[in-house]
Amino acid sequence: MDMFESRKKDHIRLSLEERSQVAPSLKGLERIRLVHEALPEFAFQDVDLSVQVLGQNLKTPLYISSMTAGHTEGQSINRRLAKAAEAQGWLMGVGSQRRELEDSGASSEWKELRKQAPQAILFGNLGIAEVIRSPVGQIQKLVESLEAQGFFIHLNPLQEALQREGHADFTGGMKAIEKVVQALSVPVVVKEVGCGISVSTMKRLADVGVQTVDVSGLGGTHWGRIEGFRAETESWQSSVAETFKNWGMTTLECILNGNESLVPCQLWASGGVRNGLEAAKLLSLNVEMVGAAHPFLKAAVEPLEESVMRLMRVWEKELKLALFCTGFRTVAEFREARAWEWV
Numbered sequence: 128m129d130m131f132e133s134r135k136k137d138h139i140r141l142s143l144e145e146r147s148q149v150a151p152s153l154k155g156l157e158r159i160r161l162v163h164e165a166l167p168e169f170a171f172q173d174v175d176l177s178v179q180v181l182g183q184n185l186k187t188p189l190y191i192s193s194m195t196a197g198h199t200e201g202q203s204i205n206r207r208l209a210k211a212a213e214a215q216g217w218l219m220g221v222g223s224q225r226r227e228l229e230d231s232g233a234s235s236e237w238k239e240l241r242k243q244a245p246q247a248i249l250f251g252n253l254g255i256a257e258v259i260r261s262p263v264g265q266i267q268k269l270v271e272s273l274e275a276q277g278f279f280i281h282l283n284p285l286q287e288a289l290q291r292e293g294h295a296d297f298t299g300g301m302k303a304i305e306k307v308v309q310a311l312s313v314p315v316v317v318k319e320v321g322c323g324i325s326v327s328t329m330k331r332l333a334d335v336g337v338q339t340v341d342v343s344g345l346g347g348t349h350w351g352r353i354e355g356f357r358a359e360t361e362s363w364q365s366s367v368a369e370t371f372k373n374w375g376m377t378t379l380e381c382i383l384n385g386n387e388s389l390v391p392c393q394l395w396a397s398g399g400v401r402n403g404l405e406a407a408k409l410l411s412l413n414v415e416m417v418g419a420a421h422p423f424l425k426a427a428v429e430p431l432e433e434s435v436m437r438l439m440r441v442w443e444k445e446l447k448l449a450l451f452c453t454g455f456r457t458v459a460e461f462r463e464a465r466a467w468e469w470v
């Protein structure tokens with residue numbers, strides 16, 4: 128097993144452990160209450176979750192956030208996730224396609240995934256460190272091998288700095304993002320991996336043409352913790368990771384700050400979202416799409432995609448119920464109104 132494969136396996140194993148999650152109380156979502164409507168004048172079954180986002184007709188504003196790739200275990204997890212996403216009409220981000228940059232044979236993983244889920248809305252993924260080092264043509268090839276409808280670029284300074292094999296040098300990152308946004312055949316969404324994105328970075332991203340930012344903030348999976356657990360016990364990484372175990376801005380803070388500053392881009396929210404009601408709270412803050420990684424990974428390590436689909440159906444029902452009990456029939460109406468208050 129090469130270094131790459133063993134790192135990816137460590138990531139899956141450790142991300143499933145409870146200690147890799149920040150305390151739910153840090154999220155702050157309990158400070159938001161949706162305002163109950165005792166007389167919604169329509170049927171629960173008529174609540175419509177469908178949305179139009181980045182040129183796609185989606186059945187829900189929910190998505191599976193980018194996870195694993197490039198190794199055998201990852202392939203079966205991705206297959207289950209993609210088949211479930213296709214069946215339920217959710218958007219799904221695949222994990223970093225980095226391996227394909229170094230090994231063109233790795234494109235078969237994506238072609239195979241597309242064969243398994245031909246109708247799924249799949250977004251590609253690459254970290255900023257690779258985006259900086261790769262010609263745009265090579266990134267376009269990643270889109271093509273997956274037949275992706277969109278592309279995530281992830282920003283992960285804390286993780287890269289604490290990772291033994293990390294590339295913690297993002298010099299020229301904004302210029303590289305600008306080039307990709309201009310040249311790629313599909314829309315680009317810039318995301319974090321669990322530490323959030325500040326208003327000033329959102330604005331700089333918007334200045335170079337990024338139209339959508341997934342804040343992926345603090346509240347759930349924490350990559351400082353995971354890289355700390357991977358490091359040797361006596362290493363500096365292990366000690367520093369302990370100090371930085373709650374580093375980041377929460378998903379809620381990022382969204383509220385972005386709204387207050389009227390940032391000129393659409394905001395997506397992920398990072399610590401753990402059910403359809405939490406997703407509804409974020410949507411009520413005018414977020415366009417809400418995603419999660421950890422809960423769906425947990426379901427996807429089960430042998431059948433049915434576990435993932437079951438979880439998706441529960442989230443959909445929770446989101447529908449939140450809309451019904453606030454008196455909104457469509458996601459657009461719900462997002463536009465102020466359906467929430469501070470507790």
Ligand SMILES: Cc1cc2nc3c(=O)[nH]c(=O)nc-3n(C[C@H](O)[C@H](O)[C@H](O)COP(=O)(O)O)c2cc1C
Pocket residue numbers: 138139142192193194195221222223252279280281318319320321343346347348397398399400418419420421422424
């Ligand atoms: C096992 C695992 C692998 C991940 N790999 C990637 C990745 O390759 N690219 C990426 O953008 N984010 C990756 N992420 C981060 C997630 O997309 C998400 O931003 C983060 O986990 C926070 O969401 P959560 O709290 O719902 O897990 C990964 C997450 C997990 C759990």
